[in-house]
Amino acid sequence: xxxxxxxxxxxxRAEEAKKLSSPCGLCPRCCGVHRLSGEQGYCDCGxxxxxxxxxxxxxxxPPLTVDGGAGTVFFSRCNMSCVFCQNHQISQGxxxxxxxxxxxxxxxxxxxxxxxxxxxxxxxxxxxxxxxxALASARESGLDLPIVxxxxxxxxxxxxxxxxxxxxxxxxxxxxASDECASCYSDTPDYxxxxxxxxxxxxxxxxxxxxxxxxxxxxxxxIRLLVLPNGIAGIQDSxxxxxDHFPATVTLSIMSQYAPLHHASKHPELxxxxxxxxxxxxxxxxxxxxxxxxxIQDMTSSRCGIPDFSSDRPFSWDDT
Ligand code: SF4
Ligand code: SF4
Numbered sequence: 439x440x441x442x443x444x445x446x447x448x449x450x451r452a453e454e455a456k457k458l459s460s461p462c463g464l465c466p467r468c469c470g471v472h473r474l475s476g477e478q479g480y481c482d483c484g485x486x487x488x489x490x491x492x493x494x495x496x497x498x499x500p501p502l503t504v505d506g507g508a509g510t511v512f513f514s515r516c517n518m519s520c521v522f523c524q525n526h527q528i529s530q531g532x533x534x535x536x537x538x539x540x541x542x543x544x545x546x547x548x549x550x551x552x553x554x555x556x557x558x559x560x561x562x563x564x565x566x567x568x569x570x571x572a573l574a575s576a577r578e579s580g581l582d583l584p585i586v587x588x589x590x591x592x593x594x595x596x597x598x599x600x601x602x603x604x605x606x607x608x609x610x611x612x613x614x615a616s617d618e619c620a621s622c623y624s625d626t627p628d629y630x631x632x633x634x635x636x637x638x639x640x641x642x643x644x645x646x647x648x649x650x651x652x653x654x655x656x657x658x659x660x661i662r663l664l665v666l667p668n669g670i671a672g673i674q675d676s677x678x679x680x681x682d683h684f685p686a687t688v689t690l691s692i693m694s695q696y697a698p699l700h701h702a703s704k705h706p707e708l709x710x711x712x713x714x715x716x717x718x719x720x721x722x723x724x725x726x727x728x729x730x731x732x733x734i735q736d737m738t739s740s741r742c743g744i745p746d747f748s749s750d751r752p753f754s755w756d757d758t
Contacts, residue, residue, distance in 0.1 A: 442603065442604075442606070443603045443604055444577070445574045445575070445577040445578040446574075447603075448570055448573055448574040448577060448604055449570075449571065449574040451570055451600050451601075451604060452567050452568075452570035452571040452573075452574060453567075454600050455566045455567035455570055455597070455600050456474060456567040458566075458567075458596055458597070458600070459473040459474060459485075459566075459567050460472040460473050460474040460475065462477075462479050463594060463596065464563060464564055464566055464567075464594065464597055465481070465517040465563050465564055465592060465593065465594050465597065466517075466592055466593070466594050466628065466632045467479065467480050467481075467517055468594075473485055480517060481515045481516060481517050481564040482515050483514070483515050483564050483565055484536075485568075486536045486537070486538070486568060487513070487536070487537050487538075487539060487542045487565055487568040487569065487572060488513065488514040488515065488534045488535065488536050488537075488565065489511060489512060489513055489514060489534060489535065489537055489542065489545075490512045490513070490514045490527075490528035490533050490534040490535075490747050490752075491510070491511075491512040491528075491747055491752050492510070492511050492512070492545040492548070492549065493507075493510055493512075493751070493752065493753065494506060494507030494508070494509060494510075494549065494552050494553075494554050495507050495508045495510040495558075495753055496508075496753075497753060498510075498558070498609075499609075499655075499660060499691050499733045500653065500733070501647070501649045501653055501654055501655035502555060502556060502558065502586060502607070502609070502655055502660075503555060504555045504652055504653055504654045505553065505555070505652075506552060506553030506554045506555050507552075507553075507554055507555065508554060508555060508556055508558040508586065509546070509549030509550065509552070509554030509555070509556055509557045509558055509583065510558045510560055510588075511542070511545065511546070511549075511557065511558065511559050511560060511562075511569075512525070512528060512560045512561070512747070512752075513534075513559065513560060513561045513562050513564070513565050513569070514528050514529075514533065514534025515528070515529060515530075515534070515561075515564060515565075516529035516530065516561050516564070516590070517563065517564050517590075517592055518590050518592055518624045518625065518626050519624060519625040520613075520623060520624045520700075521623050521624070521700060521701040521702055521704065521705060521708065522623065522666075522696070522698060522699055522700055522701070522702040522708055523699065523700050524697065524699055524700075524744060524745065525561075525745065525747070526699065526700040527746070527747045527748060528747045529561065530700075533747045533748060539568055539571040539572040539575060540572075540575060542568070542569070542572035543572040543573070543575035543576040543579065543581075544576075546572065546573070546576040546581055547576055547579060547580070547581055549583075550580075550581055550582070550583055554583065555583070555584075555654045555655075556583050556584045556585065556586045556606075556607070556654070556655070557573075557576075557581070557583050557584075557585050557586065558586040558587075558588055558609070559585065559586070559587055559588065560588040561588070561589065561590065562587065562589075563589060563592075563593055563594075563597055566597060566600065566601075570600075570604070573585070573604070584606035584607055584654075584655065584656050584657070585604060585605050585606050585607070586605075586606065586607040586608075586609055586655070587601065587605040587607070587608050587609060587610075588609040589608070589609065589610045589611070589636075590610070590611050590613065590633075591610040591611045591612055591613060591629075591632075591633035591636055591637060592626055592629060592632055592633060592636070593610075593632070593633075593636040594632075595635065595636070595639060598636060598639045598640065598643070601643075602643050603643075605640075605643070605644065606644065606655075606656060606657050607644065607647070607655045607656070607657060607658055607659070607660070608637075608640035608641075608643070608644055608658075608659045608660070609659075609660050609662065610633070610636065610637050610640060610659075610661060610662065611633075611661075611662045611663075611664065612633055612634070612637060612661055612662070612663055612676045612680075613629065613633070613664065613671060614629055614630060614633075614670075614671055614672055614676075615630060615671070615672030615673070615674075615675035615676045615679070616630065616672050616675075617629060617630050617631075619670050619671075619672065623670065623705070623708065634679060634683075637659075637661060638683060640659050641659045641684060641688070644657055644658050644659055645657070645658055645659070646658050646659065646685065646687055646688055646689065647659060647660055647689040647731065658689065659688065659689065660689045660690070660691050660733070661680065661688065661689070661690050661691065662690075662691045662693060663676060663677075663690060663691065663692050663693065663720075664693045664695070664696055665692065665693060665694055665696060665712050665716060665717055665720055666696055666708065666712070667696065667698075667707065667708060667710050667711070667712050667716070668707045668708075669716075670707065670708065673692070673720050673723075674720070674723055677720075677723055677724055677727055677729070678727070680729075681727045681728070681729070686727075686728045686729055686730050687730050687731060688729070688731070689731040689732075689733070690724060690729055690731065690732045690733070691732070691733040692717075692720060692721060692724060692732055692733070692734055692735075693735055694712060694717045694734075694735040694736070694737055695735055696711060696712055697711060697744065698710055698711065699744065714737050717737065721734060
């Protein structure tokens, strides 16, 4: 299917998402708290959008940035607790501000006026009802950009059903191939089954990546695989699973940018960057398996800059 929901239909989906938030089953943790009454669960979020940054960002894969940058909306907090989180200031810290849905809609329109290639919702699942309310309002006021949904992959099927026809491009991580690692480093002991089911649903909704004549992603799926040191991400296993469940033309983004941040120093096996040899071996594996569309990073990516969300310009290098 290739259609886009109207503002009215998105508003109805926002209502569905609100029902799913009280008791909360917006994500696989199913905390059961009544978010609409202000109760907070694992993600510590209440009944308003809480955002950390809204900015044109040039650090994403090329079809997501093209000339104007990705129009990123970074939502605060997260439903995972990765010990190495690059965005820990906002995912596990307190940075962010509560805004109204109207303000968030205006911010999306501002990104469009800046010439951004899309609206990229980063870690939105735990704030889905409020994101969708804002999106409905922005569409009503003329927002006409593709919607990119950047997610850790730890998504509930009910949430993805709500998003069908709203999200144009899914950008999920497949962080682990072992629940033991997922439990130890991200507090998600059921990650592998959940994320694999989620990525399969995403592909069945939007299919392979499609770009327009300007090279901008307008539909489809990009699976992100962040290489962690010492094989912790289990990328080879993930590649084998992808090969068995998707066409060889599915788009992968194999990332070398890991840096040992946040609590990584407490885990000696994570307290290092990856080696060129580790990264090359994974790329070889992906090519040998026949994948045709792979975005790769250079080995300096881990040194390119760490966002500082306490600044007005968290990606200050984007300005240069
Ligand atoms: S899923 Fe992403 S944002 Fe959330 S804690 Fe892990 S690395 Fe950070
Ligand atoms: S969205 Fe938050 S409160 Fe709801 S189930 Fe997930 S972690 Fe719990």
